[in-house]
Structure formats: C-alpha cells, structure tokens
Amino acid sequence: MDTEFINLTSENLLHEHLCCIIRSRKPHPGVEAKRQWLSDRLPEGHVFRKLNEKATVFIEYAPLETAWVPVVGDNYYYLYCLWVSGSYKGKGYGKALMEYCFADAKEKGKSGICMLGAKRQKTWLSDQAFAKEFGFECVDTADPGYELLACSFDGTTPRFAPNAKIGKIANQELTIYYDMQCPYIHQSVETIRQYCAANDVPVSFIQVDTLQKAKELPCVFNNWAVFYKGNFETVNLLDVAYLKRILKK
Template identity: 80%
Template sequence: MNTDFVNLTTENLATEHLCCIIRSKKAHQGIEAKRQWLSDRLNEGHVFRKLNAKATVFIEYAPLETAWVPVIGDNYYYLYCLWVAGSDKGKGYGKSLMEYCLADAKEKGKSGVCMLGAKKQKSWLSDQTFAKKFGFEVVDTTDNGYELLALSFDGTTPKFAPNAKKQKIESKELTIYYDMQCPYIYQKMEIIKQYCEMYCIPASLIQVDSLQKAKELPCVFNNWGVFYKGYFETVNLLDITYLERILKK
C-alpha cells in the first residue's frame, strides 16, 4: 500500500488534483467551483486528505460548528466524504484515512466524529457499514430513514437541527438545495436546468452559499437536497432517469 498522503492547504490548493473527479478528461467547471469553496473552508479547520497519486482515495471532514450541514453539537468533527474507488479498493486505504481522521480528532481534543447515513445506504453518502466497524453508532434519526452516526469519545452526542427534521416546504414545485462542496454538483445542476427549461418544468434551484443557510435547511443535507410537491425526496445527486422518476409522483 502506498503510504504517501497529502493534505490540501491554501498553498497547494491550486495545483493539487481533487480526487473524486480525477477521471473526468474534459474541462470541468465543478473543479474550480470546489476549489473556490475550499479556499474559504481550509482556514476554518476543514481537512481534505488524499493519496498522493492519480487516484480516487480521499477523506474530507470539518469541525461541526463550521460544517455546512444542519447538524448541531459541540466539539465534533463532521465527516463529509470518505471514498476509495477503482483498483485502489481493498488495499487498506479506507482504514488508513478513517484512522487518520479519528487520531486527528483525538489530538485536537474533539468529543468525537459524526456523519450522515441512512437505514438503506445512499449512493452519495459514505459507507455507514464501514464506519460502524470503527464504533460509529446511530445517535439520531428522521422519520424517512436518514440517520446521524457518531463515534463519541466522551459520551456526548450531536443531533440533527430541529429544522432538518421538517422534511417539508411550502413550495410544490421541484426544489433543489445545493452547495459547491462536491465537484459533481455544478455539472448536475446544468443538466437539471437544461431539462427543466426544455420541458417547461417549474423549478427552484437554491444555492446554499453560507453556513447560516446550511444550518437552517429544512432537510438533512450533505451538499444536496431535493423536494417535490412539498416533500423531501433525497440527498442523492440526480441524473435524468432519477429526476423523471421523482416527477412522475
């Protein structure tokens, strides 16, 4: 196993690749959107650690107080994403990255680490079965099957913000809340915009562009949240097939 890892900093952010979208061969505006988002987050204690190779092997986490999610708690880390893809699976990279995060949390005197999960694994969320092997436990739930998992070092636990459990909004049209934390979001938003314009589908595409907006969202959120007919649908990023399935409801 290659043990050469690198953490993104304000000094190397412009030159280091962002692992999750490394397979894209065309110019990708989501990459620069992600870099811009990270440029402000890194000074807040946000961590993006990756294998120093052309690979999709990385972990991303941040202090819960400054994490753009409607989760509240004191002195925790929030784990946005842990991803090992392709031929690098099964080599121990996921274990190494998780152990780094947990050791970092303990060294910083954190109370623990938490992450978003679900009773049924969601495509765009980190593997909660893997996290549970390290001792993560469900500490809060929503009525529609989402879970907050946490590994507590001191017995305290975080929780979903009360507004995150509403799962309802007044608008009945397709509504998507999103931020630029994930490089795939820019591309997905362009596809959805074009589709909705082509078929005259009313849609509200709302960019979450501040910490306050993220903490006040009416649904669970990792970087994306979809509503239709006033009800929350998913945190999964949408392709056209998934979007059409929602619109048929």
C-alpha cells in the same frame, strides 16, 4: 503508509487535483467551484486528505461548528465523505484515512466524529457499514430513513438541528438546495436545468452559500437536497432517470 497521503493546504490547493473529477488540461467548472469553496473552508479547520496519486482516494471532514450541514453538537468533527474507488479498493486506504481522522480528532481533543447515514445504504453517502466497524452508531434520525451516525469519545452526542426534521417547504415545484462542496454538483444542476427547460418542468435552484443557510435548512443535507410537491425527497444527486421517477409522484 502515511507518506503516501497529502493534505490540501492554502499553499498547494491550486496545484493538486481534487480526486472526484481529475482533469489535467481543460478546467472543469465543478472542480474549480469546489476549489474556491475549499479555499474559504481550509482556514476554518476543514481537512481534505488524499492519496498522492491520480485516484479517487480521499477523506474530507471539518469541525461540526463550521460544517455546512444542519447538525448541531459540541466539539465534534463532521465527516463529509470517505471515498476509495476502482483498483484502489481493498488495499487498506480507507482504513488508513479513517484512522487518520480518528487520530486527528483525539489529538485535538474532540468529543467524537459524526456523519450522515441511512437505515439502508444510499448512493452519495459514505459506506456506513465500514463506518460502524469503527464504532459509529445511530444517535438521531430524520425522515425519510436518514440517520446521524456518531462515534463518541466522551459520551456526548450531536443531533440533527430541529429544522432538519421538518422535511417540507411551501414551494410545490421541484426545488433543489445545493452548495459547491462536491465537483459533481455543477453538472447535476446543468442536467436538471436542461431537462426541465426542455420539458416545461418548473424548477427552483437555491444555492446554499453561507454557513447559516446550511444550518437552517429544512432537511438533512450533505451538499444537496431535493424537494418536490413540498416534500423532501433525497440528498442524492440526480440523473434524468432518477428525476423522472420523482416527477411521477
């Protein structure tokens, strides 16, 4: 099965699709933003491995020290995303991708692998029940209901940075922190921007454009975080229906 997968590299990045939003002709701004983000991350050891088909079947992970998340620890990999969708489910691709990540971590002498989870499975997070089959366990928590899951090879564990547990900011208006790691972020930003403009809802967008900013965020983060009335709400990307529910609070 290994021959069915390819890793993105600096050499093939411009020519390979990025799985989430597959476009063969007209460029997609979210995809191109992700491509640029990846071009800066790949030299840092970031891994994007995908099925060699026009499909959403991939895993994405990076050394924790350079992962754009407010998680700290020594010598870990951080797993951003493992996604298998549509007719490709149930064929062993997810297992193969996770096994590749584990083998890569052990070959490089890593202490383990960690990922963002939750007490109850949330959308836009990888399937934690699947991850727990590989030995991932909760090693830290943050409100509201988020967990840091880790599989340790040597008994050490990572943790959320103390600032990630604050969950509050001074700004009372709708505030969204985001980076360009996910191709869907661009369209989510535009959807929210247009709705707020049409309905006179004050909103602040804060792009997380450096590793330091990501590590210092006042909440858990995978590539997106929403605050309202000073309180952290979610890492889920928003559609209009979800946004309306938040604004009713």
